[in-house]
Amino acid sequence: xxxxxxxxxGAGEAQRDAKAAAAHLDxxxxxxxxxxxxxxxxxxxxxxxxxxxxxAILFALAYRLDLMGEEDEAVALYERACERAPAPINALMNxxxxxxxxxxxxxxxxxxxxxxxxxxxxxxARLFMKDVQxxxxxxxxxxxxxxxxxxxxxxxxxxxxxxxxxxARTCLKKMNIRTLGDLLRxxxxxxxSYKNFGDQSLVEIKQMLAAKGLRxxxxxxxxxxxxxxxxxxxxxxxxxxxxxxxxxxxxNxxxxARKALQLLNIQTLGDLASHTEAELMGVKNFGATxxxxxxxxxxxxxxxxxxxxx
Numbered sequence: 001x002x003x004x005x006x007x008x009x010g011a012g013e014a015q016r017d018a019k020a021a022a023a024h025l026d027x028x029x030x031x032x033x034x035x036x037x038x039x040x041x042x043x044x045x046x047x048x049x050x051x052x053x054x055x056a057i058l059f060a061l062a063y064r065l066d067l068m069g070e071e072d073e074a075v076a077l078y079e080r081a082c083e084r085a086p087a088p089i090n091a092l093m094n095x096x097x098x099x100x101x102x103x104x105x106x107x108x109x110x111x112x113x114x115x116x117x118x119x120x121x122x123x124x125a126r127l128f129m130k131d132v133q134x135x136x137x138x139x140x141x142x143x144x145x146x147x148x149x150x151x152x153x154x155x156x157x158x159x160x161x162x163x164x165x166x167x168a169r170t171c172l173k174k175m176n177i178r179t180l181g182d183l184l185r186x187x188x189x190x191x192x193s194y195k196n197f198g199d200q201s202l203v204e205i206k207q208m209l210a211a212k213g214l215r216x217x218x219x220x221x222x223x224x225x226x227x228x229x230x231x232x233x234x235x236x237x238x239x240x241x242x243x244x245x246x247x248x249x250x251x252n253x254x255x256x257a258r259k260a261l262q263l264l265n266i267q268t269l270g271d272l273a274s275h276t277e278a279e280l281m282g283v284k285n286f287g288a289t290x291x292x293x294x295x296x297x298x299x300x301x302x303x304x305x306x307x308x309x310x
Contacts, residue, residue, distance in 0.1 A: 260280060
């Protein structure tokens with residue numbers, strides 16, 4: 001990946017609030033040096049809110065989200081950084097890497113061609129282009145399909161097939177958790193709050209999942225990532241996609257609503273729009289009034305909560 005420090009804020013770029021952006025960038029740099037990734041991301045979000053079209057800030061935030069595995073939002077931010085000509089080469093290169101990782105070789109090739117149109121002698125882009133074109137020639141569709149089938153078979157495995165204590169099995173049964181997939185769609189907080197579900201049972205289940213490279217809430221995370229990707233694609237070019245990366249603090253919600261979003265680790269409007277009403281209502285003390293408040297704030301930004309397919 002290209003380093004974000006290679007991108008420099010142009011002196012001639014229009015800035016909405018240069019002073020605030022600079023202060024937040026300074027805080028982000030300090031957090032980076034201290035190894036505080038989450039703090040750095042939060043500071044970069046604030047800097048971007050102060051200067052929404054700054055390609056350098058867009059790139060820096062995207063780069064850090066990329067490192068944290070938040071690929072969907074990183075892609076959206078890289079694309080925003082590329083909207084103004086000339087598109088930053090570093091952003092195009094990182095988009096190509098992400099597209100290639102996802103198997104979207106055509107998209108990776110488009111990004112690399114854009115780089116080479118600007119800089120025909122870009123050594124890394126030329127080498128990467130050869131790799132991508134070779135991969136396109138050798139692409140085999142059956143392997144991803146097999147992977148999907150294997151994952152579905154694993155998720156359909158009954159929880160009774162795993163070595164769990166009687167207490168853990170009984171609690172899962174009462175919670176109507178029958179398969180591994182059901183278990184992955186529930187959070188640690190939900191399990192811990194269930195009557196008679198003790199710390200030992202929770203540790204037992206987490207260790208069982210960890211041994212398989214899985215974790216509680218993973219199924220929900222996958223659904224939210226897919227929803228964010230779909231939302232980003234549906235809004236691209238409409239002008240509304242810029243709102244997806246805004247921090248939820250911009251909504252000026254009530255204390256109760258803010259606490260609920262914190263519990264769900266919802267940081268951006270894109271995160272919020274990928275959740276359903278039921279997921280929000282499942283948080284303790286989050287009632288109909290808070291739900292209406294959140295929905296109204298989202299509408300102001302042209303967004304809404306996710307609706308499950310019938």
